[in-house]
Amino acid sequence: xxxxxxxxxxxxxxxxxxxxxxxxxxxxxxxxxxxxxxxxxxxxxxxxxxxxxxxxxxxxxxxxxxxxxxxxxxxxxxxxxxxxxxxxxxxxxxxxxxxxxxxxxxxxxxxxxxxxxxxxxxxxxxxxxxxxxxxxxxxxxxxxxxxxxxxxxxxxxxxxxxxxxxxxxxxxxxxxxxxxxxxxxxxxxxxxxxxxxxxxxxxxxxx
Amino acid sequence: xxxxxxxxxxxxxxxxxxxxxxxxxxxxxxxxxxxxxxxxxxxxxxxxxxxxxxxxxxxxxxxxxxxxxxxxxxxxxxxxxxxxxxxxxxxxxxxxxxxxxxxxxxxxxxxxxxxxxxxxxxxxxxxxxxxxxxxxxxxxxxxxxxxxxxxxxxxxxxxxxxxxxxxxxxxxxxxxxxxxxxxxxxxxxxxxxxxxxxxxxxxxxxx
DNA sequence: TTAAATACCATACATTTGTATGGTAAAATA
DNA sequence: TATTTTACCATACAAATGTATGGTATTTAA
Numbered sequence: 166x167x168x169x170x171x172x173x174x175x176x177x178x179x180x181x182x183x184x185x186x187x188x189x190x191x192x193x194x195x196x197x198x199x200x201x202x203x204x205x206x207x208x209x210x211x212x213x214x215x216x217x218x219x220x221x222x223x224x225x226x227x228x229x230x231x232x233x234x235x236x237x238x239x240x241x242x243x244x245x246x247x248x249x250x251x252x253x254x255x256x257x258x259x260x261x262x263x264x265x266x267x268x269x270x271x272x273x274x275x276x277x278x279x280x281x282x283x284x285x286x287x288x289x290x291x292x293x294x295x296x297x298x299x300x301x302x303x304x305x306x307x308x309x310x311x312x313x314x315x316x317x318x319x320x321x322x323x324x325x326x327x328x329x330x331x332x333x334x335x336x337x338x339x340x341x342x343x344x345x346x347x348x349x350x351x352x353x354x355x356x357x358x359x360x361x362x363x364x365x366x367x368x369x370x371x372x
Numbered sequence: 373x374x375x376x377x378x379x380x381x382x383x384x385x386x387x388x389x390x391x392x393x394x395x396x397x398x399x400x401x402x403x404x405x406x407x408x409x410x411x412x413x414x415x416x417x418x419x420x421x422x423x424x425x426x427x428x429x430x431x432x433x434x435x436x437x438x439x440x441x442x443x444x445x446x447x448x449x450x451x452x453x454x455x456x457x458x459x460x461x462x463x464x465x466x467x468x469x470x471x472x473x474x475x476x477x478x479x480x481x482x483x484x485x486x487x488x489x490x491x492x493x494x495x496x497x498x499x500x501x502x503x504x505x506x507x508x509x510x511x512x513x514x515x516x517x518x519x520x521x522x523x524x525x526x527x528x529x530x531x532x533x534x535x536x537x538x539x540x541x542x543x544x545x546x547x548x549x550x551x552x553x554x555x556x557x558x559x560x561x562x563x564x565x566x567x568x569x570x571x572x573x574x575x576x577x578x579x
Numbered sequence: 580t581t582a583a584a585t586a587c588c589a590t591a592c593a594t595t596t597g598t599a600t601g602g603t604a605a606a607a608t609a
Numbered sequence: 610t611a612t613t614t615t616a617c618c619a620t621a622c623a624a625a626t627g628t629a630t631g632g633t634a635t636t637t638a639a
Contacts, residue, residue, distance in 0.1 A: 171615070190397060190437060193596060208617055210598070215615085229436045229596055229625070230397060363570075378585070400626060415587055417628070422585085436595070436626055 170219065177201070177212050178221055181232060191230045293363055299323065300362040307359055314357040323360065377426065384408070384419050385428055388439060398437045500570055506530065508565040521564040530567065 170178065180200060184192050194206040194213070203209060213232070216222045225231030293299065299314070307313050313326040315335065324335035324345065333354070336344040347354050377385065387407060391399050401413040401420070410416060420439070423429045432438030500506065506521070514520050520533040522542060531542035531552065540561070543551040554561045 173616075193436070194598090195596070204618065205620090206597080207599095207619080211616075224597090227597065227624070229400070231597095380586075401628095402626070411588065412590090413627080414589075414629090418586075431627090434594070434627065438627095 170216070170221070174212055174215055174219075177209070178216060181222065181234060191232045193230055293323070293360075299360045301358040302361045305359045305361070307356065312360040314360060315355065326356075377423070377428070381419055381422055381426075384416070385423060388429065388441060398439045400437055500530070500567075504570050506567045506570055508567055512566045512568070514563065514566050519567040521567060522562065533563075 177197065180197065181191065184190065192200070194209045197209045198204070198206050201209070213222065213224065217224055221234070223233040225233065293312070299312075301314050307326045307328075309327050311326050312323060313335075314323050315326075322335060322345070324337055327334040327336065331349055333347045333349060334344050335347070384404065387404065388398060391397065399407070401416045404416045405411070405413050408416070420429065420431065424431055428441070430440040432440065500519070506519075508521050514533045514535075516534050518533050519530060520542075521530050522533075529542060529552070531544055534541040534543065538556055540554045540556060541551050542554070
């Protein structure tokens with residue numbers, strides 16, 4: 166099943182996943198060809214045949230826009246988890262995806278948002294726990310009191326955000342952790358995004 | 373914008389929403405005609421024109437399966453929240469949808485799953501809180517230790533499920549609430565489904 | 580009562596779409 | 610070396626698809 170994909174086959178598969186997530190519609194062969202700059206559909210046709218042969222997709226013959234992704238279970242779209250963030254003390258963020266979570270698409274997932282797995286308990290009073298997946302939107306302006314993800318000295322944290330005159334305060338709900346105060350000009354501070362949702366799958370917790 | 377729809381127009385619009393949620397693909401005119409038993413596409417064609425005129429959909433001319441739903445914001449489809457369930461003491465379930473949550477259009481909840489908003493704190497040790505949305509799948513066999521939704525004497529509860537010889541035990545994680553023990557033959561007990569996920573939107577929690 | 584909107588049917592037609600077939604060149608493999 | 614796989618191109622064609630046009634009967638609004 167998990168045969169290896171060539172670079173281009175992988176790109177096309179990724180494009181299918183992206184399109185499904187962003188448009189809710191699978192592209193036609195012509196649209197894929199267009200996207201990759203191919204002069205006709207038959208090139209795409211061949212790549213899809215390869216993908217189907219290797220078990221990654223399933224085509225619904227004769228139907229338009231009917232490419233099924235078999236890597237997902239019937240209802241979930243796999244999305245990469247980009248790293249872990251410490252809700253307590255800062256934790257190093259990983260350069261590549263550390264995992265893949267099957268996000269039920271009930272979860273609000275704006276196109277440019279991404280996922281992080283929370284580690285640590287400092288936000289437990291905000292009902293976010295170690296192991297939870299937070300959905301992070303990088304394109305929103307943070308308001309006071311919102312939970313944000315930030316990078317501080319190459320480590321990522323999940324904290325509540327408060328803007329003061331000349332500084333930014335990142336506080337945990339958990340009193341065990343003291344607020345972090347950063348001067349606004351401090352160079353190695355970077356706001357990553359706002360936590361717009363939390364998701365937790367119960368499937369593993371069977372007894 | 374919000375002109376009134378006829379009964380059939382409403383049915384077709386609902387069908388479009390359903391299809392998008394269930395298949396992730398919009399149907400073609402022929403498929404819609406088939407579903408409603410029409411003998412040809414032009415009937416559907418007319419209904420869609422009416423829907424477009426009234427502002428509920430937007431058609432992408434010449435493209436197949438390219439019906440846009442304008443009632444949704446770019447990525448979300450409203451789905452009904454069917455009621456509230458008490459995580460603590462039983463709470464009456466409402467006959468109609470009490471609220472609407474915005475699901476993304478890529479939403480592929482299991483077709484027959486539904487959403488419930490949790491009220492009460494008895495599951496707080498299982499990290500489920502008042503206000504959270506639980507995703508309930510009615511078609512799974514519960515295993516011991518899984519969190520289930522059940523109706524007991526016309527009230528719904530969210531509890532951990534344990535099967536004993538002749539009885540079923542529903543326990544809260546919160547020690548404040550004592551386990552409920554039900555004889556297996558007790559008539560007014562009905563298992564509704566298994567909680568497969570928890571989702572919480574942070575969007576309202578701005579400060 | 581007259582006009583308009585609704586709800587269906589039928590036919591026709593240009594594109595779109597998936598797919599089958601065949602070809603070339605380069606890279607990977609045996 | 611010979612062979613297979615990969616990555617593209619071109620052409621052809623039947624079926625699917627959206628859409629335009631015209632028709633009938635019923636209901637609703639003016």
